[in-house]
Amino acid sequence: MLDAMRAATQNWFGRIIMTIVMSLLIAAFALWGIADIFRGFGANELVRIGSDTISVEAYREAYQNELQQLEQRARRAITNDEARKMGLDRDVLARLVSQAVLNQDGHRLGLALSDHALAEEIVQDPAFQDPDGKFNKQSFDARLQNAGLTEQRFVDEQRHSYLRRQIITALTDGLKPPKMMVDAIHRYYNETRTVDYMLLPRSAAGIVAPPSDAALKAYYDARKATYRTNEFRKLVVLPLTLQGLSERLGKTDPISTEQVKEHYEKIKAQRFVEPEKRQVEQIPFKTQAAAEAAETKLAGGESFDSLIKDLKLTPKDVNLGIVTKSGMIDPTIAAAAFSLPQGQVSKPVKGKFSWVILRVDKITPSVVTPFEKVELPLRQAMGILRAHQKISKLHDKIEDLRASGKSLTEVAKAMGMTARTVDAVDAEGYDKAGKPVSGVPDLQAVTKAAFASDVGVDNEPISTRDGGTIWFEVADVDPAHQQTFDEVRPTVTAAWIEDQQAKKVTDKADAIVKKLSSGAKIADLAAENHLDVKHNDAVKRSGGAGLTQSEVAQIFDEKVGDSASASDGSGGRMIFKVVDARVPPIDPKAKEFNKILADVKTNLGEDVVGQYLSRLERQLGIKLNQQALRTALGSQ
Structure with a gap:
């Protein structure tokens, strides 16, 4: 069920439904989880749901598992504060509560699963099967070990999981979305509009006279926040990564073709021979x-x-x-x-x-992959392996040099390496020209650490995912500050002129739209303004040839027969008239329709499950130990 809940959030309709479901769960905590009723908990109790409890350890373990998966997807470390801002703590608690509620409901309904049936379910799980589709005990044991589970605990958890699935299936099997809902969604995705339009360029504004000093100063004063700089920091960075070390060793001591071929022969039978x-x-x-x-x-x-x-x-x-x-x-x-x-x-x-x-x-x-096809990846893999064997000693030498008081620049020189100087980088990784800083591995982690440090601080090195290390020093800090009018005068002047041009073009477009709405023909108005009329009879909400997404959105905001204008994204305006709108009949065999229908059915099922959970929670009663929750999250 939880996988389905995650999958349901992958489209806009599903997000609406899941918002309702999660709101019901969170509302349950609000109603039953906040008050003096929290007194009387056991030392290890976090939540009491009817006759069942969720322990602090169980919550902490589930939270850490979710956090690790989140870090793997993000490919970086995520702090507890970041995770809480994402709502991870609430999501994990809601999931554990929903599982406990369904477990009790299964017991109330007298649901059971025999050991034989449970074993069959586990054996048929693709996660534990080999390429031939047969159960692989070694794979089973390895996955349980990686998850920190004993076989008995896994079996118990799977029994509950399968029984919960029975309840969910009973609730959702056979659900059919209302025809009105299907029709509305079909119309949203497949309505096609025809428009006649013309493009009024920015040049139609004509020449804009330069502003007076007073007007320009007033414009600057009204937008001062726009002309405030970010804080920038100058950094000295010394990276020691497996890839970088491998490339450096490849230049000073290249791996010969003979060495690669020798390695190929050693591993050919295991890796490059299809039996x-x-x-x-x-x-x-x-x-x-x-x-x-x-x-x-x-x-x-x-x-x-x-x-x-x-x-x-x-x-x-x-x-x-x-x-x-x-x-x-x-x-x-x-x-x-x-x-x-x-x-x-x-x-x-x-x-x-x-x-x-x-x-x-x-x-x-049998098929043998020839040496020529694998020489390059083998050479790269051998280079990484060689770097892996040397990187630990190099790391220790660098640390010894730092401990002796040398700067990173001096350390780099002594090691025959190159320290990278970043003249200016903000907290988001951009330079003063607004371009991303390049050439620094794991830039996000480096900037995060650098902006938590200061000039002269001996910083802890940053560990990379490939087993490498990045050392850095903050060489200078350029604080965020308000730029004076004189500093940004050319920029303010350009912005003022651009705004004036946009206003003139918009006013001119509004006048043309008014004439169109009064019955004038678009061809006549185009000729009067020396513009070309364009025609597009295939505009959908997903886009239209030659149109920006904002123009498409504006087209669907108007009724058939109405006229309007929209920004063309380059300072001009697109003036259009909606000529026609068509919705094709639903084709039950169409792949796109069936995808939409499947999404609707899934989300309806989640909605039903959410309502069922809400009712069960009201019946069972939920009590939350806020102090235990803060302790589990390390908030106190």
Whole structure:
């Protein structure tokens, strides 16, 4: 259910529905979670829902898991303050509460899942299957270990999860969106409009006389905040990353083609050889005598397929699928199967568990990826590995030099490295020209740390995700300040002229729109203003050829037959008239329609689930231990 809740937020309609659902959950906390009723909690109780509780440890673990996933997606560290601003703490709590509510409801309804059925569900989970679709115990154990779960705890959690799914399925299965809703959404996405329009350029404003000093000063005073600079900092940065070190070593001590080829030969069998595969069929026999009797029938002219029928077997019973030699369980049978020519039948083979007769239906030869195709990525991988072996010692040498009092510039010189000087960068990573600063690894982390530091401070180095380190010094601080009128006079003058041009163009466009609305023909008005009339009969809310999104939005704000103007994004105005609007009939077979319908059904289901949860929460009652929540989040 939680995956569905996340997926539902990927479109605008889903976000509306999910806002309702989350509002219901948050409202529940507001109604039952804030008051002196929090007294009397156990030391480890965070939330009490009916007869169930959520412990501080369970909440903290769920919160940390969500935070780690968020950091992995963002590819950077995220502080608790940032996470709370995103609402992560509330989302995690809402999810745990909804799970606890549904667990109790499942118990009330008498829902149960047998051990056998649960085992089948787990075995069929694609996360625990190998490429052939079979359950892989090693993969299962590894995933549980990575998640910090014991097998028993995982099984218990899955049992609750499957029972919750039964409730959700019962609530949502068979839901159909109302026809009026489907029609409205279909109209929104597929309505097509026809417009006639003309473009009134900025040059139509004519020459704008320069402003007087008084007018310009008044314009500046009214917009002073616009002419305030950001704080900028000058930084000295010394990065030591695996990629950078690998590139540096590649120049001073390049890896030869012979070395790469030698490495290729060592790992070729494991990485660059696609093993031979065979489509194998196997008829099992309980005894050697039965296998030899079958061999006699085959020698007498009976076909392999007829033998399968005689033994009351089906093709599915004997088909081993497409297998590799190493992938077959029994080495003796594997050796026999991979020694047969295609289409041939084997003599009886004694396997570990039974006698068998084999047939090879198809052979896919082994394929070797040639050295030339993998030389470059192999060289790069060898370079990274070499850098990984050396980076720790280099890190320690740099730290020793810093401990001796040397600046980063001096450290870089002593190490044969280059320290990068960033003359000016703001907290967002831009220079004074408004361009992104380049050449600094993990710039976001560097600027964040630099703006929390100051000149002369011995800063803690920043660890990169690839195992590298970035050292930095704040060399200078240029505080944010208000630019004086004289400093920005040319910029203010240009802005004033641009505003005046825009006003003149807008006034002229309004006059033309007024004439259009009074019945004048767009062709006549275009000729009068030396403009060209353009026609577009395929404008949808998703866009229209040659039109900006703001122009499209304005077109759909008007009724058919109405006229208006919109900014063209370059200082001019687009003057248009909506000629027609068409909504095609719904095609139940259309891919786009079915996608929309699936989204609507999903979101309706989430809405029903949200309402059901809200009712259950009112019945069970929710009590929240605010002090425990603050402790869990490290707020106190």
